[in-house]
Amino acid sequence: MPDATPTNGTPRIGFYVCHCGTNIAGTVDVKAVADYVATLNGVVVSREYKYMCSDPGQELIQQDIREQKLNRIVVASCSPLLHEHTFRHATEQGGLNPFFFQMVNIRENVSWVHTDQAAATQKAKDLTRAAIRRVFSHKALEPKRVPINAAVLVVGGGIAGIHAALTLANAGKHVYLVEREPTIGGHMAMFDKTFPTLDCAACILTPKMSAVKSHPNITLWTYSEVAGVDGYVGNYKVKVKRKPRYIKEDLCVGCMECVTACIYKDARFPDEFNVGLSKRKPVYIPFPQATPQVVLFDPETCLQLKKGKCKQTCIEACDRECIDFTQTEEFKDIEVGTIILATGFQPFDPAKTPYYGYGRYPNVYTALEVERLVNASGPTGGEVVLRDGSHPKAVGIIHCVGSRDEKTNRWCSRVCCMYSLKLAHLVKEHTGAEVYNFYIDMRTPGKGYEEFYDKLLKEGVHFIRGRVAEVTDWAMTPQEEGKLVVRVEDTLIGSVRRVPLDMVILAQGLEPRADAQDVRRMFNISCATEGFFLERHPKLAPVNTFTDGVFIAGACQGPRDIPDTVAQAGAAAAEALALIDAGHMELEPNTAYIREEDCSGCKSCVPLCPYKAISFLEDKKKAWINEALCKGCGTCVAACPSGSIVQNLFEDEQIFNEIDGLLSELAQV
């Protein structure tokens, strides 16, 4: 029983305060802290050292444990998020149970947030005194070991999800790839060419899409969404909702006979894949290379589904008898060990910048619309024409629409400069028009990117440096009659210009998806302030999250281009593989348990547990906590009216000692 855990005899505490170069020592008088702590009860060794996390720093701890017979270790340094593991390991290497170690954060909580050296030093002493008192009541604990289920869930079938799924599947792991739309491919499938190499997006993407479909290790569920997630690292239980396509997916071969036979002779509903620039029928395949190559019925527009009345010419046309209007939502329960979220981004909605005239002037387009216009399989067969069918002679591309803007989104969307250059090249190539780029700064950091910019300069594309004020149609000169006029301050010549154009393209930025908050709650991860999923560490754990076993890849974590997305997807797959191949994972033993003799059986705790870890033992009339499910949140501990729930690492005595330590000298002031 945990109560019988050895407490290691009379405390002999070793204390170490870290300079962290000047990160801590620049603000906190570390020597004064070490000298002070040496005087505290139970402290045998008190040292300062330049970098405690270095090998010699860790060796110092181990040596002292051996030579000074230490049985408690306290280190005052950075955040436990960064180095708690390091020092626990050092403590263990020295021969102690690692949970006799306690960390004091005097960097993020002290030196980085204070400027007054005397006050900062005092705060460091106070926090340390609390920790010294706390370790008196520490106990030896054993970490939980949980097995890792080898199956992986990948959420989102854009290039990130596709690449992660294939990497894992090729390594022999089973992957469930869940995609919300009827086809995988994501935004990349909508692009024409990719920068800076100008290779065709479809040509490089569709082989990977086919590979996903045919891979024996991948279960592909499109037109599906994750409806619920339960469990913990290695042992997630996931519920997937499969929306009805009204087609028997395993029978349909994508012959499209039903589409031809549809009672609607003409396509008349906005085609999502062509961002509304063309029309589709109620039964359709999103685009020729859609994967899976299976039709679907749109319940909003199909007469049979909407009104229950139609001649059902489609059913007559289908000789494989695939059509089933009785289909309903279906739920699949799966068990996976790890999860990769690759839910992507949404393009900025230019309705939020009404001064650029989108929706008001028909010849103002979004960049995504122009991707479809220049695409050979797009609504115009690759011909860049205006809404009236004429060819533009002057085209402007406005950069940073919904990026680097206090009024909309503050961040740089990273890809717009490059895709604007690409579109400038393609539009010029297709039309011979004069093309103007209105930019704030050209940001071209990537392999071959600056060279591509240079190529565009030589091609005679115009570059005007300044944020556009408005796109309007009031004419000051006869030349401006009937044109769109871009009003912009040209900051390089220092004057305001009016540039008459036939077509304006808004280089919309990248945003978190509208439902990113719902998704993050479902998977129990965090979002950064702007709404993109938050990584565990921006530099050193970029695809990890604060939830073990849940990884993120691609633009759901922040705007990024295809090369970076693919690299990140590979990294997320590798992180998942590392867990799977280790076979198990050690979990923090900070779980709660119930002291049966004190439990009154009131059941207060049972419904409170967010992880469904508490059940009620009817035979004993006592509550019981499944420690494999407990995440150590402490909710039940606080709620128990009889105080019968104890949480490892956060026992009452430990917390009270910490408080006593903190207040002991403050009280004398």
Place this chain on the structure above:
Amino acid sequence: MRYQYFPGCSLKSSGRSYEESLLAVLRALEVPVEEIDDWNCCGATAYMAVDEVQAFALAARNLALAENAPGGANGKPAQILAPCAACYLVLLKTQRYLAEHADLKQKVTAGLQAIHLSYEGRVQVRHPLDVLVNDVGTDRIARRVTQPLKGMKVACYYGCQVVRPFAAFDTVHNPTTMDRLVTALGATPVDWPLKTRCCGGTLNGTIPEVGLRLNRILLNEAKRRKADAIVTVCPLCQFNLECYQGEMRRKFHDDLGLPVMYLTQMIGQAFGLSDTALGLQRMFVPPARVPAVQEGGKAAHA
């Protein structure tokens, strides 16, 4: 409930026809208003640049007077009606700043106390556009119309202050309240992008070459879009756009002759009110008329 009417200096002088037509229209719509007793100058934009605290105190005195005026608010906050765009903005700005800055509120409160006034921030600052669309409603206005302005094309000009920076009752970039009102009168609003573009403000007095250029842009564009009139709700905009057309003819040979009317004059015409009731005899450019009304009932274009 009576609206506490704050005319400001313009509506008593150069913008007299705005006051005349506004009050006539509100009377026709049975909207009760009473002029705030002993109101003072709002301070306009100029005083803010000289001494902010005093400027806020000056404007706050009017808010305090309206807030404490007798006259059946029925538990609803008192409504101050400020037709001049500059007065409206200054009063609104004062209210917002006093609500957000405790130190400023303290100083202004002390000043008001010295003259035995108090201000708690309950009064609502309203512009006639707001009241006509949101309190009266376009349906009620359309029902009152006796002479529909059929065939008349109107360029609605909001100016810079009514929706910026606060946009309390309309959208910043493409306001529509005035367009909806002239539609209710039977006229056709001209779709144009210059609804809130600067009219030149006081530049006609200080740097006339810049001011005149800004005036011309608006007038020429309205003309280009075949507007029969520009309609505005700001006395300074009205003055700038109407009174310099002669100078434009002399300097630039612009042949404009474009009537620039207050919205309330346009409404009054549709209600069948007399020219003098609407101050139409004061106009420099003769007002736009419905074709049927012109020339004694014969259609002008016939």
